[in-house]
Amino acid sequence: MSSSRNPSEPQASRRAVAQIELASLLRPELEELRAYVPHDPPGIRVKLDANEAPPSSSPAVREAVERAVAGVALERYPDPRALRLKEAIARRTGARPDELLVGSGSDEVIALVLTALARPRERNPQPVVLMPAPTFVMYRVSARGHGHKPVEVPLDASWDLDAPTMKRAIEMMRPNVVFVASPNNPTGNRVDDARLRAVVEAATGVFTIVDEAYVDYAAEGSVRGWREEHPNLGVLRTVSKIGLAALRVGWLEADSALVAEIDKVRQPFNLSATSQAAAAAVLEDAWDDVLRDVARVVRARGELSAAVAEIDGFSVTPSSANFLWVKTPGSAEAVYDALVKEGVLVRSFHASGGRLGAQLRVTVGSDADNDALVGALRRAREVA
Numbered sequence: 001m002s003s004s005r006n007p008s009e010p011q012a013s014r015r016a017v018a019q020i021e022l023a024s025l026l027r028p029e030l031e032e033l034r035a036y037v038p039h040d041p042p043g044i045r046v047k048l049d050a051n052e053a054p055p056s057s058s059p060a061v062r063e064a065v066e067r068a069v070a071g072v073a074l075e076r077y078p079d080p081r082a083l084r085l086k087e088a089i090a091r092r093t094g095a096r097p098d099e100l101l102v103g104s105g106s107d108e109v110i111a112l113v114l115t116a117l118a119r120p121r122e123r124n125p126q127p128v129v130l131m132p133a134p135t136f137v138m139y140r141v142s143a144r145g146h147g148h149k150p151v152e153v154p155l156d157a158s159w160d161l162d163a164p165t166m167k168r169a170i171e172m173m174r175p176n177v178v179f180v181a182s183p184n185n186p187t188g189n190r191v192d193d194a195r196l197r198a199v200v201e202a203a204t205g206v207f208t209i210v211d212e213a214y215v216d217y218a219a220e221g222s223v224r225g226w227r228e229e230h231p232n233l234g235v236l237r238t239v240s241k242i243g244l245a246a247l248r249v250g251w252l253e254a255d256s257a258l259v260a261e262i263d264k265v266r267q268p269f270n271l272s273a274t275s276q277a278a279a280a281a282v283l284e285d286a287w288d289d290v291l292r293d294v295a296r297v298v299r300a301r302g303e304l305s306a307a308v309a310e311i312d313g314f315s316v317t318p319s320s321a322n323f324l325w326v327k328t329p330g331s332a333e334a335v336y337d338a339l340v341k342e343g344v345l346v347r348s349f350h351a352s353g354g355r356l357g358a359q360l361r362v363t364v365g366s367d368a369d370n371d372a373l374v375g376a377l378r379r380a381r382e383v384a
């Protein structure tokens with residue numbers, strides 16, 4: 001999903017709940033949350049706002065999904081243990097099935113972690129969740145929704161982890177959970193290994209989750225090998241960014257005993273039988289095709305990045321993900337509006353202000369989509 005939430009949605013629902021005299025029962029945190037509303041302006045023909053992959057160039061992926069779904073017993077509940085899917089994930093990643101917690105996207109897994117690890121530490125009135133900023137918005141939203149206090153540490157000037165401040169925040173705030181996305185959304189860069197290691201090492205007794213939603217696009221690969229040395233480290237993955245967002249399959253790889261505890265708060269049939277079967281089939285039978293698609297996006301990312309950086313006034317942060325973090329000349333809003341007029345949708349951070357006010361996040365799409373974007377950006381530059 002996109003990292004956007006509609007900031008202007010009125011609190012009309014809260015007032016309506018007050019009329020039926022139930023508003024006092026709502027968690028106070030809900031006052032500052034907004035339901036997820038996709039930015040959906042009319043006339044969009046090129047959708048590059050949600051970090052989705054372009055359609056697969058191989059029929060094998062769709063065929064594997066179709067075969068798997070056709071074989072599902074519709075009258076039966078799904079396997080509550082998701083055994084086949086876990087085995088398929090284990091074979092592709094090197095994890096053991098008992099180290100895996102699968103959910104309806106990583107969004108659900110994040111919620112499960114925060115449901116389970118919710119006991120405040122001594123002298124903390126609420127459990128604390130630590131994260132850099134900007135990053136994937138669901139860490140903060142899910143923290144608020146589960147009664148945790150989110151604490152954000154700004155990324156440094158090159159959008160990398162500010163390890164000394166993260167370490168100080170760990171000491172002072174004593175969080176239950178730390179989230180670090182690497183590659184990070186929305187900045188696209190992989191976090192520096194030494195900095196990440198410093199944070200992981202400082203976070204003793206803290207569940208530290210490295211969210212690798214985009215790791216398939218990063219040359220350096222996963223940090224899951226660090227788990228042996230750091231048993232409090234968890235790695236979050238998803239198939240959403242590699243062409244299978246419709247399935248809603250994500251997973252946590254972590255210490256098996258901790259996984260068993262978190263698993264107690266999971267709804268027994270959280271992942272549909274069709275999603276389990278489809279994801280397992282792709283992992284088993286069409287994984288090479290998925291990786292070829294990923295390689296194609298990585299090639300296109302280089303070309304798109306160079307083409308955007310050539311436009312006067314634009315610059316691009318080196319990306320290890322399937323999207324680009326683009327600095328615009330002046331406010332990102334004018335560029336965003338000009339793109340929308342041409343039917344091209346990207347994600348703008350102008351509403352966040354500050355150093356984010358001149359930033360766009362642009363998904364790497366199909367060749368045709370990328371060409372349309374570059375053309376529209378060039379014309380936007382002429383009017384901006």
Ligand SMILES: Cc1ncc(COP(=O)(O)O)c(C=O)c1O
Binds near residue numbers: 050051
């Ligand atoms: C860093 C990061 N983690 C997780 C997700 C969500 O993944 P899923 O679709 O598996 O819920 C996203 C989606 O934008 C993301 O950017």
